[in-house]
Amino acid sequence: MKDIILKAENISKQYRLGQVGTGTMAHDLNRWWHQVRGKEDPYLKIGDTNDRSTKGTSDYVWALQNINFEVERGEILGIIGKNGAGKSTLLKILSRVTAPTTGSIKFGGRVASLLEVGTGFNGEMTGRENIYLNGAILGMTKKEIKSKIDEIIEFSGCERYIDTPVKRYSSGMYVRLAFAVAAFLEPEILIVDEVLAVGDAEFQKKAIGKMKDISNQGGRTVLFVSHNMAAVKQLCTRGIVLENGKVVFEGGITEAVDSYINSNQIFESIWNKLTPNNSIAYFTHASIINSENKYVQVVSNRKQCFLKLKVVVEAKVFDGTFAFEIVNQMDQSIFVSHDFDMSDSIREAGCFEILIPLPKFLRAGNYFVNLGSNIRGFTTLEYFPNVLGFEYIDELYGGQTQSRPGTVFIPLKWEINKI
Missing domain, CATH: 2.70.50.60 (abc- transporter (atp binding component) like domain)
Incomplete structure (x- = not known):
């Protein structure tokens, strides 16, 4: 039987372009009037598809439309797509930063998110103080945080500056410490956006290894977004491909990456x-x-x-x-x-x-x-x-689309003599 830890059902997110809020007072009153009469929100029937490359005809745009997927406990799910496909919007909804316009999400555990460098950090506080702050936000007790703090500091590689205000950290140090906090305080679901691109090669390797460990050994779930397809293939077990706010493919990670690459392939000779x-x-x-x-x-x-x-x-x-x-x-x-x-x-x-x-x-x-x-x-x-x-x-x-194994193919001369 499947052990589902996260389930997204019919998730859609609509925005009104050019507005600070979600609309005007007239629109809010119209929505309220339909609601008291038991009618559907009239603005759910309008709006353009989330295609950033074309000019729309409506003030409303669907950043996401009818997103459905399930994630099992211990699975590493890759979410891939072009810029503007809706990946970050989906992660913000999953992280409860914003609410969906329609649909619902069911969680089976505590969620930790790394959506931007230094999310949740207070620049005036030291690295050590921010570890306790972020741990408390994640629902950890002081005792739990204290038992992990040495491992967090060692993994982050920021020990020399751990008692320095984080406003003086570089972006790489920021993300190192933020990732270490999120990974070592053991949330049931870890959401990682493109932030690892800020780190150096050594840290990216450590971070990918740590995410594999918390999935394989800790039975925890990871949702991973990156434009680095090699990292996605190395880390993830399954993938979904977003395009213009819709899921266009869901399946094994190799097939998902191939689907994404082939759909965006433009050859110039x-x-x-x-x-x-x-x-x-x-x-x-x-x-x-x-x-x-x-x-x-x-x-x-x-x-x-x-x-x-x-x-x-x-x-x-x-x-x-x-x-x-x-x-x-x-x-x-x-x-x-x-x-x-x-x-x-x-x-x-x-x-x-x-x-x-x-x-x-x-x-x-x-x-x-x-x-x-x-x-x-x-x-x-x-x-x-x-x-x-x-x-x-x-x-x-023996085939145009087939290829032998290996990284390269070098034709060698075979000297064959019948004996």
């Missing part, structure tokens, strides 16, 4: 930069082409394709480098290539066209190209993420 960012050296063009000089969006390991770059160097003597990076759909770096890898790198003023064969060691999947240039050892001149994209297909493996 050509990029032009008209205005230089500096007067030393800059990119003017990038494209992916085949051997017939035609732009392509699909690259196969059976046919050679190329990255074509055009760059301009204005400095008479150029002691810098141009580079490109290929990243996967999780934004993980696959490899980086520089012009100084070759003996004939660019060292003088002029306009240059560069043709680079794309590697054939990739696994099947979607990839993106980042461009960058710098003065070696000193200054970044330009950096452009995700300027190009392409789908890589592994035709040697």
Whole structure:
């Protein structure tokens, strides 16, 4: 039998644009008049979908519409979607920061939330005092907090500054301490928004490990929101995908991430930069082409394709480098290539066209190209993420969408002799 610790039923949230409150007195009176007559709220039938990229026709917008899901005890649920999809609104409702317009939520335990850096902290109080304050807010007794305070301070890495007012903390120290309080005071449900992005790599690794521990060993539930799909895949067991305030997918975390990525995939096979960012050296063009000089969006390991770059160097003597990076759909770096890898790198003023064969060691999947240039050892001149994209297909493996296991594929020569 399922042990459901959180259940959201028909959650919707409506906002009125351009207003400080939820509406006007006339609207409130209209709502009241319908309510005393036993009628439905008339403003529930109007309002635009939560699409931030289009101009609406109504003053009302549905940030969330008919959200339904269940979370089992000990589960780590990933909530993913584009900016403006409704993730933060949903977490605020789950954290009781705001109330839903319609629907209800049933909780089976105490909830702790990390929605913004330093949420609930008093800047004038020390880190130690804020631990006791946040613990009290979470419903912990002073004895319970005292038994955990040494572990909290050690995990946060802020021991030297624990008796300093937190207004003097950096944003990274803020989030370290806030996460440690929420995690070690053992709520039944821990809600974590994008705040971990503030921490450094070491802390993110510790935080993900701690969330796994409190789920696996403590039987506690975690709701995790992040744009880092690698972290979501590593941590979560199940996911829901939000789009324009609605749930468009719910299922296993791998399928949820794939659904989100594929629905937002936009491939560009050509990029032009008209205005230089500096007067030393800059990119003017990038494209992916085949051997017939035609732009392509699909690259196969059976046919050679190329990255074509055009760059301009204005400095008479150029002691810098141009580079490109290929990243996967999780934004993980696959490899980086520089012009100084070759003996004939660019060292003088002029306009240059560069043709680079794309590697054939990739696994099947979607990839993106980042461009960058710098003065070696000193200054970044330009950096452009995700300027190009392409789908890589592994035709040697017997199917365009299939791929062999592993991080990369390197064809090796097998010498076979019959004996």
